[in-house]
Amino acid sequence: MTPAALRDHLADPAHGLRGRLTPGADLAKITWFRTGGAADLLFQPADEADLAAFLAALPDDVPLTVVGIGSNLLIRDGGVGGVVLRLPAKGFGEVEALGDGRIRAGAAASDKRVAAVALEAGLGGFHFLHGIPGSVGGAIRMNGGANGVETADRLVEARALDRAGRVHVLSKAEMGYSYRHADAPDDLIFVSALFEGPPADPESIRAAMAEVQHHRETVQPVREKTGGSTFKNPPGTSAWKEIDRAGCRGLRIGDAEMSALHCNFMINAGAASAFDLEALGETVRRRVFETAGILLEWEIKRLGRFTEGAAVEPFAP
Structure with missing residues (x-):
């Protein structure tokens, strides 16, 4: 068609x-x-x-x-x-504190909004969402996390529709969470989630959120055109450390650049094409493997079609 x-x-x-x-x-x-x-x-x-x-x-x-x-x-x-x-x-961005330590959030709600509602409700353990520039749907699908806390730590259940429009409600166990990954079927479209957290002193929550914000603004290129963490952390080390050791801090292809401030953040420093950015990422993967024998795994999702004659071949050792 x-x-x-x-x-x-x-x-x-x-x-x-x-x-x-x-x-x-x-x-x-x-x-x-x-x-x-x-x-x-x-x-x-x-x-x-x-x-x-x-x-x-x-x-x-x-x-x-x-x-x-x-x-x-x-x-x-x-x-x-x-x-x-x-x-x-x-239609999909409402966030509501339900009482009994629970919050319901639509998939289009920002992670930061969920953290703010948790603060208003006096619920702890949501401060990490204050520093994730994404939405609830993405956090559910990718088990988004930061500062040692993950979505899986707070999720009770997730509501989704399948390709036929039928409703499914998945418990945390049924989501099959692991580091930055969920085993939930790919064809499910998440529309909302139910979270829970323990009671906490609002001042301690506010302090934790401020610490998250300070860390993000200090060590991440938050004012650049970026996609957040480019690669998942390999077991036993950090992606940025391996990228730095491979000499890729500040590495550029056209206007695509591995940030000098945080070298696991890829930025569009001007008019970079998607080809430039993906080619830069695969170059980094190759150099890190050649230096440390570690095959970095993309955290950024890459979608769609290459233009004719401009495909990026994924690095394979």
Whole structure:
């Protein structure tokens, strides 16, 4: 089905969709790297019921790609085929303290907002979210974490829809969490999560959040066009240490650069293409392997198509 035919199919009033369908949406505008191609079709549902109706109407053979706020995402220069799904804050961004130490948050809510609501409710253990520039959906899917705490430490259950629009509620055990990873089926689209934390003194929570913020602003290039941590920490060491030992601090390909401030942060220092950024990452992986025998694993998600003649081959020892 062509993009135009797919748009017409989904826009048929019989499906009753209330969300926004945007053909040829420029995805560079929604990624923190500010680079990459367009989506054949972008859909932003009005709410969970609208998302379920969309999924029921979407043909089985059409690729579906889910993105969040774009903070840990590299869209390739050729764009993304099929439909890109992005849950908007209106409809999926509510955060509510429920009492009994629990918080319910929509998948489009920012991690920082969850930390703020936890502070207001006097709940500890959420301070780490104050320093993660992402959304709840991404944290659920990737077991986001910082400062020695992970999403798995706070999650009770996650609510999701499958490709047919059916609802699934997964317990923390069913998520199959490990370091920066979940074993939940790839086709599940998370719409909300239930968290819990212990009572804590608001001043101690506020101090922990301030420490997280100070650390982030001091050692990370937060004012640059970046995607956060580029690579996962290998067992027994830190990615940045191995990148530094391999001589890759400040390494550049075009306007793509491994930050001199924190060399596990890749930045778009000007007009870097997605090709430049991904090629830089694979160059770093090769050099670290040659130096230390460690094969770094990407933490940044790379999605979409390469442009003709400009594919990046993943480094393989």
